[in-house]
Amino acid sequence: MSESTQFILGETNRPLVLQGLPALRETALHMIGRGRLSLHILSPRLEADIFDNQEMHDAVSRLARHNSQSKVQILVFDTGPMIRDGHRLVDLARRLSSSIEIRKVAEQHQDYDQAFLVVDACGVIHRQPRDSREAQANYSARRLARKLLKDFQAMWDFAERNMALLRLDL
Numbered sequence: 001m002s003e004s005t006q007f008i009l010g011e012t013n014r015p016l017v018l019q020g021l022p023a024l025r026e027t028a029l030h031m032i033g034r035g036r037l038s039l040h041i042l043s044p045r046l047e048a049d050i051f052d053n054q055e056m057h058d059a060v061s062r063l064a065r066h067n068s069q070s071k072v073q074i075l076v077f078d079t080g081p082m083i084r085d086g087h088r089l090v091d092l093a094r095r096l097s098s099s100i101e102i103r104k105v106a107e108q109h110q111d112y113d114q115a116f117l118v119v120d121a122c123g124v125i126h127r128q129p130r131d132s133r134e135a136q137a138n139y140s141a142r143r144l145a146r147k148l149l150k151d152f153q154a155m156w157d158f159a160e161r162n163m164a165l166l167r168l169d170l
Contacts, residue, residue, distance in 0.1 A: 071100075118145045125137045
């Protein structure tokens with residue numbers, strides 16, 4: 001059992017250092033699995049090693065379906081690999097388009113060198129630089145979450161909807 005499984009979303013205010021993609025994936029899965037209201041992800045490519053697995057698909061799906069107010073917003077710097085190789089979260093977003101949306105970061109924000117996810121406006125996993133295999137996590141970092149969500153919203157407002165990410169019913 002990893003250390004993160006002892007943490008409670010919105011209550012445990014203790015920094016965690018995550019080293020390597022397996023630790024990042026496990027903590028993200030645990031944190032997202034505890035979410036009920038919202039998930040915001042800013043990622044270089046929505047990395048398959050972290051986000052493209054059945055457990056993550058199921059956790060994001062549960063959060064998105066938790067109630068009618070639940071929302072998942074995902075911003076990606078490079079959508080090419082997801083479109084080319086396929087991705088479980090892209091498929092899920094197509095099926096749950098009223099609660100999950102994926103957009104591409106606009107050109108003017110491509111130099112933003114951070115990646116993060118924020119769960120229920122309190123749990124944070126933060127990478128800087130954005131391609132780092134190391135991250136900082138905290139299950140109750142409301143102040144940092146507010147700052148990151150402000151950055152996220154500024155980028156979201158200018159982000160591009162990619163037609164290849166939308167459902168095409170023919």
